[in-house]
Amino acid sequence: MKKHILSAVAILVIGLGISSCSDYLSVERFFKDRQSEEKIFKSKNFTEQWLAKCYNCLLETNLEITRIGYSTTNFADDMIFNESDGAVTYNAFKFGQYDNTWTNNSYIRCYEGIRQASILINNIDINEELSQEEIADYKAQARFLRSYFYWLLLRKYGPVPLIPEETISIDEDYMDMSYPRSSYDEVVNYISEEMALAARSLPEKRDRQNVNRSTKGAALAVRAKVLLYTASPINNPRPGDSDKFSDFTDWQGRMLMSQTYDESKWARAAAAAKDVIDLANATGVYKLYTAPYQSKGDNAYPATVRPPYHSNKDFPEGWADIDPFASYRSIFNGDLYATENPELIFTRGNNALNDQVRDLVLDHLPTNAGGRNRHGLTIKQCDAYDMADGSSFNLETFLDTCEVDKRFVSEDEYNRGLYPQIRPRVWKEYANREPRFYASVAFNGAFWALSSAQDGDRRNQQVWYYRGSDNGRKNSSDYWIPTGIGVMKFVSPNDCNTNNGRIYDKVDIPLRYTDILLMYAEALNELTPSSSYEVTTWEGEPITVSRNTEEIRKAVLPVRMRAGVPDYNEETYNDQTLFRKKLIHERQVEFMGENQRYYDLRRWKLAPVEESEQIYGYNVLMTESKKERFYERIRVENLQANFSRKMYFWPMPQNELKRNRKMTQAPGWETFD
Numbered sequence: 001m002k003k004h005i006l007s008a009v010a011i012l013v014i015g016l017g018i019s020s021c022s023d024y025l026s027v028e029r030f031f032k033d034r035q036s037e038e039k040i041f042k043s044k045n046f047t048e049q050w051l052a053k054c055y056n057c058l059l060e061t062n063l064e065i066t067r068i069g070y071s072t073t074n075f076a077d078d079m080i081f082n083e084s085d086g087a088v089t090y091n092a093f094k095f096g097q098y099d100n101t102w103t104n105n106s107y108i109r110c111y112e113g114i115r116q117a118s119i120l121i122n123n124i125d126i127n128e129e130l131s132q133e134e135i136a137d138y139k140a141q142a143r144f145l146r147s148y149f150y151w152l153l154l155r156k157y158g159p160v161p162l163i164p165e166e167t168i169s170i171d172e173d174y175m176d177m178s179y180p181r182s183s184y185d186e187v188v189n190y191i192s193e194e195m196a197l198a199a200r201s202l203p204e205k206r207d208r209q210n211v212n213r214s215t216k217g218a219a220l221a222v223r224a225k226v227l228l229y230t231a232s233p234i235n236n237p238r239p240g241d242s243d244k245f246s247d248f249t250d251w252q253g254r255m256l257m258s259q260t261y262d263e264s265k266w267a268r269a270a271a272a273a274k275d276v277i278d279l280a281n282a283t284g285v286y287k288l289y290t291a292p293y294q295s296k297g298d299n300a301y302p303a304t305v306r307p308p309y310h311s312n313k314d315f316p317e318g319w320a321d322i323d324p325f326a327s328y329r330s331i332f333n334g335d336l337y338a339t340e341n342p343e344l345i346f347t348r349g350n351n352a353l354n355d356q357v358r359d360l361v362l363d364h365l366p367t368n369a370g371g372r373n374r375h376g377l378t379i380k381q382c383d384a385y386d387m388a389d390g391s392s393f394n395l396e397t398f399l400d401t402c403e404v405d406k407r408f409v410s411e412d413e414y415n416r417g418l419y420p421q422i423r424p425r426v427w428k429e430y431a432n433r434e435p436r437f438y439a440s441v442a443f444n445g446a447f448w449a450l451s452s453a454q455d456g457d458r459r460n461q462q463v464w465y466y467r468g469s470d471n472g473r474k475n476s477s478d479y480w481i482p483t484g485i486g487v488m489k490f491v492s493p494n495d496c497n498t499n500n501g502r503i504y505d506k507v508d509i510p511l512r513y514t515d516i517l518l519m520y521a522e523a524l525n526e527l528t529p530s531s532s533y534e535v536t537t538w539e540g541e542p543i544t545v546s547r548n549t550e551e552i553r554k555a556v557l558p559v560r561m562r563a564g565v566p567d568y569n570e571e572t573y574n575d576q577t578l579f580r581k582k583l584i585h586e587r588q589v590e591f592m593g594e595n596q597r598y599y600d601l602r603r604w605k606l607a608p609v610e611e612s613e614q615i616y617g618y619n620v621l622m623t624e625s626k627k628e629r630f631y632e633r634i635r636v637e638n639l640q641a642n643f644s645r646k647m648y649f650w651p652m653p654q655n656e657l658k659r660n661r662k663m664t665q666a667p668g669w670e671t672f673d
Contacts, residue, residue, distance in 0.1 A: 037119070037123050038126065040123070041120070041123040041124050041126050041127055042126055042127055042128050042129070043127075043129065044127065044129035044130055047120070047124060047127055047130065047138065050116065050119070050120050051120060051138055051141060051142060053116050054113055054116045054117050054120065054141075054142060054145045055145065055212070055213075055348075057109045057110070057112055057113030057116065057145075057149070058113070058145075058148075058348055059348065060105070060109065061105040061106040061109055062106060062109050062110065062113075062149075062152055063348070063356050063508070064508065064510045064594075064595040065356075065357055065360065065490075065508045065509065065510065065593070065594060065595055066356035066357065066359070066360055066508075067081075067083070067356060067359055067360050067363060068081045068083060069083075070356055071595060072093050073156070073595055073598040073599065074593065074594075074595045074598070075597075075598065076597040076598040076601055076607075076610070076611055077378060077380055077381070077597070077601070077610050077611050077613065077615070077641070078377065078378060078380070078381040078384075078588065078592055078593070078597050079375065079376070079377060079378070079381070079487065079592075079593060080375070080376050080377070080378060080481075080482060080483060080615065080617075080636070080639065081363075081374065081375060082374035082375070082376070082478050082480065082481060082482055083363070083372075083374055083478060094639070094640070094641060094642055096642065096643075096644050096646060096647045098650060098651055098669075104653035104654075104655060104656075106152070106156060106650075107153070107157065107652075107653055107656065110149040110150075110152055110153045111149070111153075111163070113145060113146070113149040114146050114149045114150065114163060115163070116142075117142040117143070117145045117146035117149075118142075118146060118163070118165050120138065120139070120142040121139050121142050121143060121146070121165070122165070122166070124138055124139055124142075125139075136201040137201060137202065137203070139201065140197075140198045140199075140200070140201035140202045140214075140219075141198075141202070141213060141214050143194055143197060143198040144195065144198040144202065144214040144218065144219050144222075145214070146194065147190070147191045147194040147195050147198065147219075147222065148214075148222055150162070150187060150190065150191050151191055151222055151225070151226055153187075154184070154187050154188070154191070154226070154229070155229070155599050156649070156650040157649055157650050157652065157666065158184060158248065158256070158257070158648075158649040158666060159181040159182055159183055159184045159186075159187060159248065159250075159256040159257070160181055160182065160187060161179035161180060161181055161182060161660075161663070162179075162182045162186065162187060162190055163179060164179075178659075178660040178661050178662040178663070179660065179662060179663075180250040180251045180252070180662040180663065180664070181250050181256055181663070181664060182256075183250075183254070183255075183256045183257070184230060184235045184256060184257050184258065185230060185235065185258060188226050188227065188229070188230040188235075191222070191223065191226045192223050192226060192227060192272075195219040195220065195222055195223035195226075195538075196219070196220075196223060196538045196539075198214070198219045199216045199219040199220050199223075199538060202214055202215050202216040202218075202219055203215055203216065204216050204217065204279070204283050204285050205285055207339075208337075208338075208339045211338040211339050211347065211349060212338070212347055212348050212349035214346065215345075215346070216279065217276060217279055217280070217285060217286060217345050218345050218346035218511060220272070220275050220276045220279060220538055221276050221345045221346065221511050221515075221516055222346075222511070223272050223275075223538065224269065224272035224273040224275065224276055224516060224519060224520075225511075225515075225519065227265070227268050227269040227272045228269040228272075228273070228519050228522070228523060228603075229603050230258075230265055230269075231265035231266045231268070231269045231523065231526070232603035232604060233603065233604055233605040234257075234602060234603040234604075234605060234648070235257055235258045236258055236261055236262060236265050236266075237258065237259065237260070237261060238261050239261055241261075241605075243605075243645070244257060244258075244259050245257040245648075245667060246259060247667045248649075248666065248667050249664060250662075250664055251661075251662045251663070251664055263526070263527060263528060263531065263533075264533050264535070266523045266524075266526040266527055267523070267527060267533035267535050267545040268535050269519070269523040270520055270523035270524050270527070270545050271535045271536070271537060271543060271545050272538065273516050273517075273519045273520035273523060274520060274537075274543075274545075275537055275538045276345075276513075276516045277516060277517070277520060277555075278537075280513065285342075286342055286343065286345060286513040286516075287342045287343065287513065288316070288327075288342075288343055288513060288514060288517075288558050288559070288562050289327060289330065289331055289336065289341055289342055289343045289562075290315050290322040290323075290327045290562055291322060291323045291326035291327045291330055292321065292322060292323065293320070293321050293322055293323055294323055294326070299447070299449045299451070299459075299460050299493070300449040300451045300493035300494065301326065301493065302325075302420075304323040304325070304326070305325065305420050305421055305435075307319060307324065307388055307389075307434075307435070307564040307565070307566075308388050308389050308432075309389055309390075309566060311561070315558070315561055315562065316557060316558035316561050316562075317557070317561070318561060319561050319562070319564050322561075322562065324435040324436075324561075324562060324563055324564025325421075325435035325438055325439055325564070327562050328435060328436050328439045328562065328563060329439035329440075329488075329489070331343060331509065331512070332489055332490045332506070332509065333489075333490055333491055333492040333493075333495075333504070333506070334492045334494075334495075334504035334505055334506045334507070335492060335504075336507070337507070338507045341507070341509075342513075343509075343512045343513045343514060344507070344509060344511075344512055344513075345511040345512055345513060345516070346510060346511040347507050347508055347509060347510070347511075348508050348510075349507065349508075355505070355506070356508075357490060357506035357507070357508050358503050358504075358505065358506050360375070360490060360506075361490050361491055361495060361503050361506065362497060362503065363375040364442070364486065364487045364488070364489075364490065364491050365448075365491065365495060365496075365497060365503075366448060366461075366463045366470070366471045366486070367470055367471055367479050368458070368461065368463070368470045368471070368498075369448060369450050369453070369458070369461075369495070369496045369497060369498060369501075370496060370497025370498030370499075370501070371497055372479055373471050373479045373480060373481065373486070374478055374479055374480065374481060375481070375486070375487045376481035376482065376483040376484070376485050376486055376487065376617070377440075377441060377483060377485040377486070377487060377592075378483055378485075378615050378616065378617065379483065379485065379616040379617055379618070379633055380613065380615075380616065381588070381592060382441055382443070382485050383395070384585065384588050384589055385433050385434055385436060385437035385440070385441065385589055386433070386434045386565060386589075387432055387433060387434065388432045388433060388434055388435075388564075388565075389432075389566070390434075390565045390566035393433070395429070398428070398429050402428055404628075406428075407427060407428050407429075407628070408425055408426065408427060408428065408627070409422055409423065409424050409425065409426050409428060409431070410424065411424045419431045419432070421433075421438050422445070422446075422447075423445060423447050423462050425445055425462075426443070426444070426445035426446075426462075427443075427444065427445070427627075427631055429631070430443045430445075434563060434564060434565050434589075435563060435564040435565075436563050436564075436589055436590070438488070439488060439489065440487070440488055440489040440592055440593070441485065441486075441487070441488055442463065442485070442486030442487055442488040442491075443485060443486070444464055444465045444466070444484060444485070444618070444630065445462050445463070445464055446462065446463060446486070446488065447460070447461070447462055448460075448461050448462075448463055448491075448493075449493035449494070450493075450494075450495070450496040450501065451493055451494045451496070452494045452495065452496045452500075452501035452502050452504075453496040453498065453499040453500070453501040454499050454500040454501065455499040458496065458498065458499045458501070459496075463486070464624065465480070465481060465484045465485075465486070465618075465620060465630075466620075466622060466623050466624040466627065466630055467620060467621055467622060467623050468623045468624070469624065471486075472620065472623075473620045473621065480620070481617075481620075482617055482620065482636045482637070482639065483615075483616075483617025483618065483620075483636060484617050484618035484619075484620045484630065485617065485618065487593065489592060489593050490506060490593065492504045509594065510594075510595070514559055514590060514591075515591070515596075517555040517556070517558065517559055518555070518556070518559060518583065518586060518587060518590070520551075520555045521552045521555040521556050521579075521583060522580075522583050524545070524546075524547055524548060524551055524552050524555075525547065525552060525576055525579050525580060525583065526547075526576070526580075527545070527546060527547040528547065529547050529576070531546065531547075532544050532545065532546035533545050533546070547576075549570075549573045549574055552573055552579070553567070553568075553573055556568065556586075559586070559590065560586075563589075563590070568582060584600075584604065584606070587600055588600075602648050605648075607643050607647070607648070608643050608645075611641060611642075611643040611647075612641055612642060612643045613641055614635045614640065614641050615635065615636045615639050615640075615641050616633050616634065616635055616636065617633075617634065617636045618630055618631055618632065618633065618634070619631070619632040619633075619634050644668065645667065645668055646666065646667060646668025646669050647668075648666075649666040649667075650666070651665065651666055651669035651670070652664075652665050652666060652669070654670075654672055657671060657672035658672050
């Protein structure tokens, strides 16, 4: 494993802070212009460049909310891509034909980041230009990053090698520099301990110039996330689970995945999430973002549409004083700077050198707005959004209760304000849905404000996906959506890429406070009602954790109220199985497009069912003259779904198997002998 553990004899090529990690395997380059570690780490400037290089390794294939070229996991059964430059990747990915290039790139970048961080931690104490407080902060940032890279690896590859933190000579024997996989629990425990250690020296908040650097809350949030994963069925098999990954072993045959169920893991995960909640309550550093209620509005920022069963209580007990639609969409669409979003726990800013969130929006935007119009939702995801009253959407109910000749909004109905969130000629299946639906789904006939366009004729458009329309099916282009359902999430009402318009800067959000609240509720729910567990906080203080329905409700209620949907009833909170089902659904809706669904389905071990279902969309062959037939649900051609057992984990790159003789392949993937 020589390429991952190059000794800290090294060396800094000027400009290291902005260079790519992709060429780090070329060892010879270090000996052309190398400096001693003493010279590097005694200098404030060189040390800062070194730390910047660590952060740089979070970009490219380690981005999370971006296009398919960098993040193949930002879709599961919820989104589809139609890029010609990504179609091969997309289809291969769906069939478990993972490409060695992009699996290799992610692996390499993470271990380069780990190596960089370890070298800094081991050497920064000699710095003569930094204060002791700054040294502690830089070291804690590096410790956070090193653990974060392990977290990224764990999600994709499962158990991975934990590289020794001390300096290793590059002259050591090749076999001595090969490291086997550590077990899933060993990796989790390492990340948990290191994040707790980092949190002790990290600040609670950063200023605007350093908003993309790690904080105490970020370290504790990743720790909670990792502990939730090891408590989940992927590594905590319930009694009767027929597949415990007993064939996932290291080079000596040691099992790497847990073989027995341990309920106390859920208690540890709950306590870790509570650590973040307690930090938020004590300091005010985190809370859910809410936009105020607006009695008046315009096309870009419309007046608040009150949910049908309106609560007269203010947030978080109700939604009387907020606008649920504006609250949700503003988190993602660029309306807020990173420092203005109290929900944001960790971010890469606007992706610094590689603004992929803005580029993602280009694939959401319709062609007449200068976009590429090729990202879409599956019908399964579209149907997942509830009705405005909190009931589940049911197609049969819609068809049975809405007369055939009244299934499209008429001009008269629109003028009378009967359907304030949709426009004339829109299919009424899209009427009276929850606010997150309108912030996320670009349905056929959805309204696009495009307010930054200088030409008034380019603004305020309804966009149609009928064949023959500007954004409908095309035979000679990939600028169309095979499901007939577009994506509105991440799009600002001001975004436009033509007529001197612009796409507003976006902030990627890999960690937000909503996730902590739902993780806390999930972990508590999995505890047997009559049981309690003695665990410790991140600071080592003992606490007792048990399934407490009031605690679960306190975590879930603000999420539901911000979304403008009713709270769950007592039966749901008291029923472990029913609440689990609701929680799974809530995460599907709340985190659509945020690189969560892919991993959630795997940690819950639901992917074999959910990702094997065929992908359905509307009948995009239909023109507007046959508009009723457009809404026939058909399987998307040339895109069959599939899930095989090996797709729980990414394959170990072939180059790594050749280089590291102690490395083993994940179950089901081709190995190297």
